[in-house]
Amino acid sequence: MNDQKFVDRSEVMMNIKDINLSFGGLKALSGVSLKINKGEVLAIIGPNGAGKSSMLNVISGIYVPQEGEVEWKGKLRKKIAPHDIARMGIARTFQNIALFKGMSALENILTGRNILMKRNIIMEMLYMGLGRSQEEKHRKKAEEIIDFLEIQSIRKMPVSRLPYGLQKRVELGRALALEPELLLLDEPMAGMNVEEKEDMCRFILDVNEQFGTTIVLIEHDMGVVMDISDRVVVLDYGIKIADGTPDEVRSEQKVIDAYLGAG
Amino acid sequence: MDWWFFLEVFIGGLLSGVMYSLVALGFVLIFKASGVFNFAQGAMVLFAALTFVRLLEMGIPMLAAVGVTMIIMVILAIAIERIVLRPLVNQDLIILFMATIGLNYFIEGMAQLVWDSKVHVLDLGIDEYDAFEIGEAFINKFDVYAALIAGGLVLVLSLFFRYTVIGRALRAVADDHQAALSVGIPLRTIWIYVWSTAGLVALVAGAVWGSKLGVQFAISSVALKAIPVLIIGGFTSVPGAILGGLIVGCGEKLAEVYLGGFVGGAIENWFPYMLALLVLMIRPEGIFGEKIIERV
Amino acid sequence: MFYREAGQFKTSYKKDQSILPIFQDRIAMVAMLIFCFIVIPLFANDYWLASILVPFLALSLAALGLNVLTGYAGQISLGTAAFMAVGAFAAFNLQVRVPEIPFLIAFLWGGFCAAGVGILFGLPSLRIKGFYLAVATLAAQFFIEWLFTHFDWFTNYSTSGVITAPPMTLLGMAIDNPLSKYFLVLSIVVICAFFVRNLARSEIGRAWMAVRDMDIAAEAIGINLMKTKLLAFGVSSFLCGLAGALWAYVVLGTVEPQAFDIARSFEILFMIVIGGLGSVSGAFLGAGFMILLPILLNNVGSLITGGTISTETIAHIEYMVFGAFIIFFLIVEPNGLARLWQTGKEKLRLWPFPY
Numbered sequence: 001m002n003d004q005k006f007v008d009r010s011e012v013m014m015n016i017k018d019i020n021l022s023f024g025g026l027k028a029l030s031g032v033s034l035k036i037n038k039g040e041v042l043a044i045i046g047p048n049g050a051g052k053s054s055m056l057n058v059i060s061g062i063y064v065p066q067e068g069e070v071e072w073k074g075k076l077r078k079k080i081a082p083h084d085i086a087r088m089g090i091a092r093t094f095q096n097i098a099l100f101k102g103m104s105a106l107e108n109i110l111t112g113r114n115i116l117m118k119r120n121i122i123m124e125m126l127y128m129g130l131g132r133s134q135e136e137k138h139r140k141k142a143e144e145i146i147d148f149l150e151i152q153s154i155r156k157m158p159v160s161r162l163p164y165g166l167q168k169r170v171e172l173g174r175a176l177a178l179e180p181e182l183l184l185l186d187e188p189m190a191g192m193n194v195e196e197k198e199d200m201c202r203f204i205l206d207v208n209e210q211f212g213t214t215i216v217l218i219e220h221d222m223g224v225v226m227d228i229s230d231r232v233v234v235l236d237y238g239i240k241i242a243d244g245t246p247d248e249v250r251s252e253q254k255v256i257d258a259y260l261g262a263g
Numbered sequence: 264m265d266w267w268f269f270l271e272v273f274i275g276g277l278l279s280g281v282m283y284s285l286v287a288l289g290f291v292l293i294f295k296a297s298g299v300f301n302f303a304q305g306a307m308v309l310f311a312a313l314t315f316v317r318l319l320e321m322g323i324p325m326l327a328a329v330g331v332t333m334i335i336m337v338i339l340a341i342a343i344e345r346i347v348l349r350p351l352v353n354q355d356l357i358i359l360f361m362a363t364i365g366l367n368y369f370i371e372g373m374a375q376l377v378w379d380s381k382v383h384v385l386d387l388g389i390d391e392y393d394a395f396e397i398g399e400a401f402i403n404k405f406d407v408y409a410a411l412i413a414g415g416l417v418l419v420l421s422l423f424f425r426y427t428v429i430g431r432a433l434r435a436v437a438d439d440h441q442a443a444l445s446v447g448i449p450l451r452t453i454w455i456y457v458w459s460t461a462g463l464v465a466l467v468a469g470a471v472w473g474s475k476l477g478v479q480f481a482i483s484s485v486a487l488k489a490i491p492v493l494i495i496g497g498f499t500s501v502p503g504a505i506l507g508g509l510i511v512g513c514g515e516k517l518a519e520v521y522l523g524g525f526v527g528g529a530i531e532n533w534f535p536y537m538l539a540l541l542v543l544m545i546r547p548e549g550i551f552g553e554k555i556i557e558r559v
Numbered sequence: 560m561f562y563r564e565a566g567q568f569k570t571s572y573k574k575d576q577s578i579l580p581i582f583q584d585r586i587a588m589v590a591m592l593i594f595c596f597i598v599i600p601l602f603a604n605d606y607w608l609a610s611i612l613v614p615f616l617a618l619s620l621a622a623l624g625l626n627v628l629t630g631y632a633g634q635i636s637l638g639t640a641a642f643m644a645v646g647a648f649a650a651f652n653l654q655v656r657v658p659e660i661p662f663l664i665a666f667l668w669g670g671f672c673a674a675g676v677g678i679l680f681g682l683p684s685l686r687i688k689g690f691y692l693a694v695a696t697l698a699a700q701f702f703i704e705w706l707f708t709h710f711d712w713f714t715n716y717s718t719s720g721v722i723t724a725p726p727m728t729l730l731g732m733a734i735d736n737p738l739s740k741y742f743l744v745l746s747i748v749v750i751c752a753f754f755v756r757n758l759a760r761s762e763i764g765r766a767w768m769a770v771r772d773m774d775i776a777a778e779a780i781g782i783n784l785m786k787t788k789l790l791a792f793g794v795s796s797f798l799c800g801l802a803g804a805l806w807a808y809v810v811l812g813t814v815e816p817q818a819f820d821i822a823r824s825f826e827i828l829f830m831i832v833i834g835g836l837g838s839v840s841g842a843f844l845g846a847g848f849m850i851l852l853p854i855l856l857n858n859v860g861s862l863i864t865g866g867t868i869s870t871e872t873i874a875h876i877e878y879m880v881f882g883a884f885i886i887f888f889l890i891v892e893p894n895g896l897a898r899l900w901q902t903g904k905e906k907l908r909l910w911p912f913p914y
Contacts, residue, residue, distance in 0.1 A: 060779075081783075082779070083778045083781055083782055083783045084781075085779065085781075086781030087781055091779075091780070094779075098775065098779070099773075099776070100769050100772035102771065102772045103768055103769075103772070107765060110765060111765040111766070111768075111769050111777075111780065111782075112780050113762075114762050114765065114766055114769075115780065115781035115782075117762045119763065121758075124763055125758055126757065127757040127761070131757070131761060134762075174780065175780075177780075178780060178781065346886070347886055347890075351890060354889075357635060357690065358889055358893060360690055360693075361885065362885065362886050362889045362890075364825065365884070365885025365886040365889070366886060368885070369878065369882025370882070371882075372875040372877070372879035372880075372882065373879055375875045376875040376879065380871060380875070487697075487821075529705060530705065532704075533701035533702040533705050536694070536697060536698035536701055537702065539698065540683060540695055543686075543687050543691055543694070544683060544686060544687075547686065547691060
């Protein structure tokens with residue numbers, strides 16, 4: 001239970017105001033408003049097709065809502081190029097693992113450090129100066145993440161040979177390598193067994209507590225959601241139907257109806 | 264502006280375009296059924312044409328020669344399915360594409376090793392120099408007959424895809440191998456059918472082109488022309504292959520005649536490709552092709 | 560037994576990051592360099608130097624270039640020879656118009672021109688992928704071939720049709736015999752291989768491989784696809800252009816478009832497929848394979864038939880063998896000879912124990 005943790009609700013990282021998102025004729029999100037507070041763990045839940053992934057994509061900036069505003073750290077955010085999202089401090093993992101299959105676990109995580117590295121072709125070609133020193137510096141950082149996620153023994157292994165659970169962990173590591181302020185996890189527990197879920201929960205909480213990273217996750221496992229989130233947002237048919245602590249939300253009639261398909 | 268001349272060039276272009284469509288058709292068949300771009304189609308055209316013409320030279324009557332060549336093409340199809348396709352079933356398409364490049368080289372080498380690499384004259388009984396006269400435009404009779412043959416084959420195959428059970432099965436396979444397997448479509452048999460049909464198309468194309476140009480190694484490079492046809496028309500579409508072929512045929516002839524003079528000629532070699540590039544930038548899936556959406 | 564790593568603990572990440580962390584590999588590299596720079600020149604005859612080693616090295620460089628683009632960055636290209644042609648013609652044109660320029664500068668100029676053209680034809684890669692990109696590069700191949708054949712300006716209005724490459728002199732010495740040519744090409748290629756190896760394991764190399772493996776995820780971690788792809792095209796074409804200049808000046812002695820036709824493009828593609836996509840050694844292994852195989856076939860053929868096989872037949876068999884090997888490697892070991900070599904090394908690490 002997270003009631004012990006102090007979450008500073010006064011600082012809002014992202015303020016989503018009244019957004020509408022449509023694809024062609026299909027309305028994915030209607031009039032959704034949401035605040036993401038710094039340092040919290042926020043879960044987005046809802047039945048299938050409720051618009052959770054769309055919500056995550058709006059938060060990350062890949063989708064730009066047709067109406068409404070998104071404020072990031074107090075400033076209005078307009079359309080941004082996909083590769084600039086990471087530089088803004090937002091990292092994400094994907095539902096179906098999006099690791100770089102041709103590289104090892106260490107290399108995947110190191111690639112996550114790319115935005116923190118400077119590009120200098122000459123130095124890199126010669127492996128001298130900046131080219132060399134930044135490799136060593138960031139290798140150290142990557143190893144810290146590897147230690148944190150307890151994947152030392154498999155770090156040189158090509159990721160395609162790793163079991164599913166470890167692949168998910170490596171993907172988390174790669175996202176952490178960006179040193180993000182906001183971490184978006186798209187169904188991080190999908191396809192895992194009980195032990196793997198427990199490990200992943202532990203890591204997510206550690207990330208939140210040790211690094212202070214704000215976390216938003218989409219998750220179907222209610223046990224996980226109740227255990228680790230500070231706040232839960234429930235979507236149904238693209239509309240926000242509940243927003244509060246896990247306890248508040250789980251007893252709301254609207255939420256129960258949505259999941260049971262009443263009406 | 265000499266309109267009769269323009270008409271002559273235009274129609275000539277259309278006619279050669281139909282022949283391009285014919286070659287492109289072989290590609291479309293295989294791509295529709297297996298998602299593979301069969302780079303070896305050109306070599307198959309060469310092989311079929313060489314086999315056919317050599318059989319004729321040996322004195323075998325035409326119909327029998329067609330029959331024997333077809334049997335050989337089917338054997339080839341079975342061999343390809345077994346040796347190349349089956350082991351690569353789950354691989355990336357780009358790997359399959361490269362495998363067909365290798366296959367192309369292999370078949371080219373084999374065709375010339377078995378038969379030889381001389382130029383063979385193929386006489387289909389059609390006079391090459393006779394022409395229809397429309398006003399002041401001369402339309403080559405041979406081109407017309409060739410176009411009719413090609414057109415006929417294209418029509419038959421279009422109908423086949425749309426209205427027969429096997430045709431539908433082929434479309435299912437093209438969409439999703441795993442799904443097709445799970446509803447009991449025999450993937451391997453389908454592939455053998457498809458590659459054999461592609462072999463038939465290769466034979467007709469080879470015969471038509473061969474009697475026009477003589478059966479020789481250069482025929483396999485006609486296949487390289489088919490690529491722009493497919494890009495413009497769309498890889499998965501038979502009508503696309505037709506339209507693409509017409510556009511390329513016309514386009515290159517008109518460009519050669521009207522623009523070629525300014526830049527030293529022989530722009531036929533690259534003009535279709537530049538056209539294709541243009542289409543790629545504007546509408547990547549081609550005129551009739553299907554959009555591919557990537558989901559993460 | 561000999562290839563064991565036991566006892567070689569890297570005590571710092573620094574040591575682990577070095578280019579050849581395993582001690583035996585370092586010895587092997589030094590041994591190979593000694594072999595190339597000292598042993599071969601002492602013992603090789605002119606035929607080997609001029610007809611086998613120098614072409615091998617030049618083509619390896621082109622294969623290295625293509626491997627950067629296709630093996631590391633995953634952008635398939637069927638127009639390698641066209642970029643080689645640009646390098647050759649650009650170098651030639653510079654020297655012809657500004658005769659005082661040393662040939663090495665002209666080579667670099669050839670490389671940069673090729674890089675520019677490569678980036679230009681790489682622009683479509685920003686919107687199209689995979690097979691479609693291959694087509695765009697084919698367009699480059701045909702167009703550039705046509706360009707150099709049809710516009711006399713490129714050949715300096717030569718009337719004879721044969722454009723001899725200008726002679727090369729370095730520090731007063733003429734580079735005109737097989738041995739000096741060998742040293743020239745060897746040095747250039749070794750330096751380029753060193754650069755590519757370093758690039759491959761730096762952030763640029765990782766960016767390339769990320770774009771190759773999953774570009775959507777690459778964007779999500781901040782990699783700019785456009786810059787990364789265009790950089791790959793640039794570096795790759797530079798190397799191919801340099802290789803083209805070497806091919807024209809050192810191997811052929813003439814500057815002609817026919818040497819850079821589509822068959823050449825495919826030849827180099829075959830090299831990296833067989834040799835191993837995405838590895839420096841793969842470029843060399845593949846080039847070696849493609850160069851040695853015809854010689855092997857020739858000799859074996861003569862042995863078997865007592866010299867009665869025509870060159871034509873040999874050519875046809877070559878085609879068949881190349882095709883068969885491509886298919887074989889794609890089925891059995893898509894990472895080519897380089898991976899087979901690595902697997903062999905791994906087995907060697909355990910030898911004589913089976914596990």
